[in-house]
Amino acid sequence: xxxxxxxxxxxxxxxxxxxxxxxxxxxxxxxxxxxxxxxxxxxxxxxxxxxxxxxxxxxxxxxxxxxxxxxxxxxxxxxxxxxxxxxxxxxxxxxxxxxxxxxxxxxxxxxxxxxxxxxxxxxxxxxxxxxxxxxxxxxxxxxxxxxxxxxxxxxxxxxxxxxxxxxxxxxxxxxxxxxxxxxxxxxxxxxxxxxxxxxxxxxxxxxxxxxxxxxxxxxxxxxxxxxxxxxxxxxxxxxxxxxxxxxxxxxxxxxxxxxxxxxxxxxxxxxxxxxxxxxxxxxxxxxxxxxxxxxxxxxxxxxxxxxxxxxxxxxxxxxxxxxxxxxxxxxxxxxxxxxxxxxxxxxxxxxxxxxxxxxxxxxxxxxxxxxxxxxxxxxxxxxxxxxxxxxxxxxxxxxxxxxxxxxxxxxxxxxxxxxxxxxxxxxxxxxxxxxxxxxxxxxxx
Amino acid sequence: xxxxxxxxxxxxxxxxxxxxxxxxxxxxxxxxxxxxxxxxxxxxxxxxxxxxxxxxxxxxxxxxxxxxxxxxxxxxxxxxxxxxxxxxxxxxxxxxxxxxxxxxxxxxxxxxxxxxxxxxxxxxxxxxxxxxxxxxxxxxxxxxxxxxxxxxxxxxxxxxxxxxxxxxxxxxxxxxxxxxxxxxxxxxxxxxxxxxxxxxxxxxxxxxxxxxxxxxxxxxxxxxxxxxxxxxx
Numbered sequence: 001x002x003x004x005x006x007x008x009x010x011x012x013x014x015x016x017x018x019x020x021x022x023x024x025x026x027x028x029x030x031x032x033x034x035x036x037x038x039x040x041x042x043x044x045x046x047x048x049x050x051x052x053x054x055x056x057x058x059x060x061x062x063x064x065x066x067x068x069x070x071x072x073x074x075x076x077x078x079x080x081x082x083x084x085x086x087x088x089x090x091x092x093x094x095x096x097x098x099x100x101x102x103x104x105x106x107x108x109x110x111x112x113x114x115x116x117x118x119x120x121x122x123x124x125x126x127x128x129x130x131x132x133x134x135x136x137x138x139x140x141x142x143x144x145x146x147x148x149x150x151x152x153x154x155x156x157x158x159x160x161x162x163x164x165x166x167x168x169x170x171x172x173x174x175x176x177x178x179x180x181x182x183x184x185x186x187x188x189x190x191x192x193x194x195x196x197x198x199x200x201x202x203x204x205x206x207x208x209x210x211x212x213x214x215x216x217x218x219x220x221x222x223x224x225x226x227x228x229x230x231x232x233x234x235x236x237x238x239x240x241x242x243x244x245x246x247x248x249x250x251x252x253x254x255x256x257x258x259x260x261x262x263x264x265x266x267x268x269x270x271x272x273x274x275x276x277x278x279x280x281x282x283x284x285x286x287x288x289x290x291x292x293x294x295x296x297x298x299x300x301x302x303x304x305x306x307x308x309x310x311x312x313x314x315x316x317x318x319x320x321x322x323x324x325x326x327x328x329x330x331x332x333x334x335x336x337x338x339x340x341x342x343x344x345x346x347x348x349x350x351x352x353x354x355x356x357x358x359x360x361x362x363x364x365x366x367x368x369x370x371x372x373x374x375x376x377x378x379x380x381x382x383x384x385x386x387x388x389x390x391x392x393x394x395x396x397x398x399x400x401x402x403x404x405x406x407x408x409x410x411x412x413x414x415x416x417x418x419x420x421x422x423x424x425x426x427x428x429x430x431x432x433x434x435x436x437x438x439x440x441x442x443x444x445x
Numbered sequence: 446x447x448x449x450x451x452x453x454x455x456x457x458x459x460x461x462x463x464x465x466x467x468x469x470x471x472x473x474x475x476x477x478x479x480x481x482x483x484x485x486x487x488x489x490x491x492x493x494x495x496x497x498x499x500x501x502x503x504x505x506x507x508x509x510x511x512x513x514x515x516x517x518x519x520x521x522x523x524x525x526x527x528x529x530x531x532x533x534x535x536x537x538x539x540x541x542x543x544x545x546x547x548x549x550x551x552x553x554x555x556x557x558x559x560x561x562x563x564x565x566x567x568x569x570x571x572x573x574x575x576x577x578x579x580x581x582x583x584x585x586x587x588x589x590x591x592x593x594x595x596x597x598x599x600x601x602x603x604x605x606x607x608x609x610x611x612x613x614x615x616x617x618x619x620x621x622x623x624x625x626x627x628x629x630x631x632x633x634x635x636x637x638x639x640x641x642x643x644x645x646x647x648x649x650x651x652x653x654x655x656x657x658x659x660x661x662x663x664x665x666x667x668x669x670x671x672x673x674x675x676x677x678x
Contacts, residue, residue, distance in 0.1 A: 032672040146553040146572060149534055151495050151515040178669050190555065190574035190593050191612055195668040198610065200591060204571040205530035205549040211510070214490050218511040218530075221467045222495030 035267040036175070038100075038356025038366060040168055040259050040304060040326055045276040047259065047304055048313040050423030051416050052432060055402040063401035070397040071407040074321050076298045077159060077228020077251040080220070084228055084251075085137055085159050087321065088117025089393045090408055091311060093385075094256075094302050094325035095141045095161065095232075097123025099176050099185045099197075100263030100356065101329075102373040103130045104381070105365040108332050110134030111382025116389045121161060121323075124174055124199050126188045127153040134382070139230065142219070144173065145199035147189040151222055159227050159252070160219055162212070164203075164241075165234030167260030167303045170274045174199030175264050180359040182368040209244040216249045230254050235280035235303065236273070242287040246297050254323065255284050257303025261326035263366065264357030277303035277314070279426035282413075285318035294318065308395020315396075316411035317427060331388035332381040333363045453503075454478035459485035463492055474498035486512075488528065493521065499538070513540055516557065532559050535576050541649075548585070551578050554595065560649045567604065570597045573614055579649035589616050590626065598645050600653055608661050612668075616661040617642050619653065628667045634660040 013019065024035065056062035063070060077084040093113045098106050100123060107130035113120040119137035122128075126148020132138055140157030142149065154160060165171065176185075176197040186193040206215045216229050231245040232254035245253045257277025262270065281301055288294040301314050302323035314322050335343075337350045342362035346355065356366035364376030400408045403415045417432040418424035424431040425438035456466050466483065473479065474497045483504045486492055490509040493502060499518040507525040517536045526544035535554040542550075545563035552568065554576025561569075561578075567585035570578050575594040586604035589597050592614030602620035609626020615638060616629075625631075634642075634655075642655040666674055 033670070146534060146574070149553060150536060150555065151497065151517060151534075154515070155495075192668075195612075196670055198591070200572070204568065204590075205511070205533045205552040211529070214510045215530075218491040218494045218514050218533075221463065221491040222515055224468060224471060225464075 036177075036264055036357055037267055037270070037354045038261065038263050038265075039270075039354035040261040041270050042354075043271050045259065046278050046420065046423045046426055047276060048278060048310040050278070050419045051313050051427055051429065052419060053309075053312060053316070053399050053403055053411075053415050054417060056404040060404045062404050063406060065398060065401055068401065069406060070401050071409075072393055072397060074298070074409065076300070076321065077230075079228075079251040079293075079297055080225065080249065081159075081228040081251055082224075082226045083158075085119060085139075087119060087137070089389060090315060090321040090396070091305075091389055091392055092118050092139075092300060092321055092323045093120035093328050094260075094323040095121035095123045095139070095163065096325055096329075097125035097176075097263065098128045098131070098188070099123070099125035099147075099180060099368070100366060102364060102367055102376060103128055103184075104373050104376045104378040105329075105332060106131040107134050107378040108376070108381030108385060109328060110138070111378060112328070112331070112385025112389065113137070115382065115386035116393070118389065119158065122157075124163075124176075125185065126150075127157070128188075130378075132156065134378075141232075143199065144201060144203045145189075145197075146204065147197070147199070154219065154222055157223075157227060159230055160223070161230040161232050161254060162216065162219070162250075163232045164212075164245075165232065165236070165256070166262060167234045167256030167258050167274055167277070168262035169265045169269045170234030170236040170258075171201060172265065172269050172273070173201035174262075175357070177264065177357050177359070180357070180368045182370075185368055209248050212244075212248040220249075228252055230300070232256060234258075234260075235275050235277060238275075238280040239283040239287045242284045242299075243291060246288065246291055246293050250297060252298045252300060253284065253288075254300045254302065255280055255319075256323075257301070259304030260302050261329075276426065277301055278317075278423060281314060281317040281319055282426070282428045288318075295320065308392045308397075309399060311392060311396040312399040312408065312411055313416060315408055316415050317413060320409060327388070328385055329365060331385045332365055333376065333384065334361070334365045336363055339363055452478055453480045453482050455482050455484070457484045458487060458489055458492070463489050466492065467494060470496050470498075470500065470502075473500055486525070490528070493519070496538075507544070516540060526563070527561075531561075532557075532576075535559060545582070546580075550580075551576050554578070556595075558645075558648060560651075564601065570595075570614070573597065577645055577648075579645055579651060581649075581651055583620070586623075587626070589614055589629075592616070596641060596645055598642065598649070598651075598658075600651060608663075610667060611661075611663045613663065615641065617655075617658040618661065619658045622659075622661070625661065628664045629661055630664045632660045632662045634658065 228251035230252040231250040258274030298320040339362035493513040564582035569588040583601035606626035608629030
């Protein structure tokens, strides 16, 4: 955002105390509380944009775009589960709660995911009939709050995801503010209407990896070892956390980078805790490889995935699939210019709106307001999401074929170079035009 | 079926696996033995997890973590001690432990009754969501943490931070309370609560007088964020 004053000679904005910082200091002085918001990190961090794919030429054969197949299917949960999840595309929908989102939005996520043969995920509020009914493949999250948790839903889930952390807030719990607690949300969460609902940061009945292994064992017993058990961790110490998740018996590890979205978290948490997904994937893959479990325990990564290019690069670094949250909401219609006037009334604008915790979303997505919710057409939203996912898959295939791959998961680090020294060091691929991988002491990866 | 219902199915866990037992218990929802006696549990984990039928279980010995986790409808008696997460997320039915229970007994339970004849360790009833818990002995620290619904009855003493960040659970303690947690206060033991407590004691077969208990619950000051309460967080 710029205005005329930034162009004025003699008015120099401080790099440290820019307008956003000054505004926030003034707001804190007035209100005495930190900023809570939704969305993900807004600061610029090294990301997939800082990597490039090396297309084929003389030394590599490309595949013909419209004739030669490039597989996108992936199976998750092959380690222990009787019924692994077969996905047609390597892009899944991340966990987002009913409560944070309207029932219509949850339904749309299920519709969109199902249309393209992928999974969607519940969230911190239990499983709704809308999403179960419209999601052919549904992952049921087991979170510290255990809101709505019950064995019947465990048994009708296609996978279970034990959530230990979220990229937007590693080490943090959650909060659903009272204004979003409708009768239905309150009933599902066993709490009175209208009060803030806190989600604890630690699970109530286990601590540490030894306990987690036993907990996973219990979940397998309840479901007769039928469905895969995922373990979701926030990217902070992925090398160790992935190893412990594998040791604990996970079928799938979900790794969420600091760019990952949230429905409501302190801004200071979103922007200052955790590490970028770009830097987390190589550590996670190292961990899996050292345990001999790469591709045996599947790795799903998330955090700022927007395009097929992001997908291709994540897979090239060793992920088996990716997960999207914020991008899926935008595809549904969040931050649509259609509601520009109403976003402005809320002190925001289309493209900037992040007060998802307030429940006043003009698009009817991050709300429990019945009237706002009615604005959102779940069928149309589902079609938009399916379109977006299809486009991303086409992009991913285009890039994979260009690199000579008949399966998107055949992309590899050797297909990548970095545009910046930071990205090269984090992703452990050479700086473009060099053989230099900073941090590897002269080794080339 | 009448003959099958009267038969007590015996399972020796020194000769059978927990997996085999649990599969049989799950299958029993569609018919089969309704009464079970489990021997040699030997501290094994997840015994009886996920039962979904009005079965009767007697377990002779000590059990490990998550015994009868997420129980629905079954009546279970453990003649021994229980490990972490006894009857976690219980939905309905009754679970009784003759001995002591480790941490997080009946954690997040949404219904039913859990009775501990001995003591329960830390975090008893943590995040409970409708279960009723009766502990004849003492409970450890942070019991009733973020407790949402249901009742926690402690016939002995309660440790530190009882009912920290409590929502609407009713807590009754006959002995001493080392310390109340954030937003947990003592409340009047009125007619309604006396009747509730009397009923729970009778249901748990505990010989105690409701009038000897004190009631604790939420001050409801943390229900909606207020900066003036920041030091409580």
